[in-house]
Amino acid sequence: MTNSLRFREDGSFRVLQMADVQDGPDVLPDTIRLIREAIRKADPDLVVFTGDQIRGYDPAYIDTFLRRRGEQPGARVRAVTKVEARICGIRQHSTKDAEHPDAPGIDELMDETRAKVRRTFDGFLGPVVEAKVPFAATYGNHDFQCGILADEQDDIYREFPGCLNPADSLEPGTFALPIESSDGSGRVAMSVMMVNSGDYATESGKPGAPKERDAQYPAYVVNSRGLDLADSDGYGTPTPEAIDWLKSVQVELGRRNGDGKPVPAIAFQHIPPQEFYDCLKEVPAWTPNAVEGARTHAGHCYVLNHEVCRPGSRLGEAIGCADENVGEVDAMREAGGYFALFCGHDHKNAFVGHVHGLDLGYAPTCGFECYGPKSRYRGIRLFEFHENNPAGYVTRMLTWGDLVGRYSSNEVRVWFEDHCVTDAVSMRNELRRPEVFAVLAGAMSLGFAAIVRSLLRGGRR
Known part of the structure; x- marks a missing residue:
């Protein structure tokens, strides 16, 4: 656990969830403007970034790109990234060897990537640091692909004022942020839990372990129901240690308060668990605005189940969960105290549903470099908690349309990202x-x- 946060004197506490910035070294001005305007509007006490801050497959990282952790940097660059690099005029360097004695070495290339990662962080963290708001970050499936892994990214985050990522956490991106009561007694009235939900699954079942084969784009086109564009094995899950931690951290917080009781808690992570599909209703394929499920849910079409979803919820794409259910939601229910789990990952989704005794919800992308919904629906999720009843929180989207206007500075890009087939x-x-x-x-x-x-x-x- 990390340094203290506290409810305000009026008993309130505000959190902004920023999901899927997903940009390269030069973060787009529209993304920075959205973050700045949301902070100005919300006056938050905490900002949480829920993964994929880094567009790891950006051509800027072509020399150190990793499909999977443990691979040789730059060895297996995606064909899509190579095409984008040519369009942008970026050339992939050959590393130093007998045939290329003047080429940069891998250490030099990694140093260049570290500098680019810092530039990315400086871009989207700029408004947060300027406003002097504490922040915390966990990781998604694209962050590490730039070549700099989560443990080193954690070190870079801590270079920025206000970073709450602890150096002694269970693993990078998995830690608790206790929020003390407003009376100054030190009692933990609520906790924000950050969870590293993994990146990609493997044949061995260990998320992120090195792997020899990958689905190439042609195979994906032929079998799009069975394959994911990024990987044939699907997405990762929280580690077994993280699942155990979700239970043990409540014991620790109860011990800290002296009553042994779990504290009210909300969890944030990147990849949603399978239970998010329980917020949907299966419908015939011809239903307007229905979306087809992915991988284990392929061949089925869904719309929001408005009996369990809050007003204003939006479903724009399939839920990109892992093929395996590792029991995270069950662990949260068993531990007690948890009232909500919010994710990112699926850029067009912005719903909140109540199932299995928990609120399960999304924030859509707040970035303008990646795919997503129309400009006016891209946004940042605001949470307002009260220490007397944290589970009775209020949440709403602060969208580009509400904060800035209907259109972004590059609607052609956004239109393509919204309708990309x-x-x-x-x-x-x-x-x-x-x-x-x-x-x-x-x-x-x-x-x-x-x-x-x-x-x-x-x-x-």
């Missing part, structure tokens, strides 16, 4: 969007009318 599944999801279907139907009608007119003219001749 990479496979048959995403094509079908697009066609279920009534506005997209209407445009395509209208275009086809106009085309058909033009053909008929042409045939009629030909007949008169």
Whole structure:
């Protein structure tokens, strides 16, 4: 556990969740502006970053890119990244060897990547540091792919004022942030739990372990229902140690308070567990705005179950959970005290549902470099807690549309990111969007009318 936070004198405490910044060394100005405006609007006591702050596959990191931890940096760069690098005019360096004696060595390339990571952090943390708001960060499936692993990224985060990531945590990205009561007694009235949810699964079942084979893009196109664009094995999960910690940390907090009781707690992580699908309702494939499930839920279509979801919830894509259920939600229920688990990862989702005795929710991407929803729906989630009843919190989205305006500075980019089609599944999801279907139907009608007119003219001749 780390240094203390405290409820305000009026008993309130505000948290901002920022998910999926997912940018390269030069963070886009729109992303920075959104963060700045959200802080100005919310006046938060804490900011939590829930993973994928780093766009690890960005061409800026092409020399040190890792598909998996434990690989040789830059050895297996994605074809998509190579194409993007050519477009951006970025050349991949050959490392120093007998044939390239003047090429930079791997140590030099890693130093360059460290400097780029610092530049990224400086970009999106700038408004947070300027406002003197404490912050904490956990990790997603893309952060490490730049070549700098989470333990070293933790060290870099701690270079910035206000960082609460402890140096002695169970693992990078897994730690507790106790929030003391407003009376100054030191009693823990609530806790924010940061959980490292892993990155990718492997054949051995150990998230992130080195692996020899990967799904290439052509295989993904052929079998998009069974493969993920980034990896054929699916996403990772919290480690067994992290699952045990979710229980033991409540024992420790109860001991600290002297009553042995678990404290009210909310957890934040990147990848959602399978229980998030229980916030949805399966529907026929032709249902408007339905999305197809991924991997273990492939072949099924879903919409939000409004009986369990809060008003204002949005479902924009499939839930990208791991293939394996490691019992995280069960562990939280067994430990007691936990009332909510919030994630990022799926950039177009912004719902909150109550199932299994917990609130399960999302924040969408707050970045403008990665795929996501329309500009006006990209945003940052605000939580308002009261020490007398932390579980009765209020949450809402602070969106670009609310804080800045309807459009970003580059709507062409955002339009493509919103409508990007990479496979048959995403094509079908697009066609279920009534506005997209209407445009395509209208275009086809106009085309058909033009053909008929042409045939009629030909007949008169």
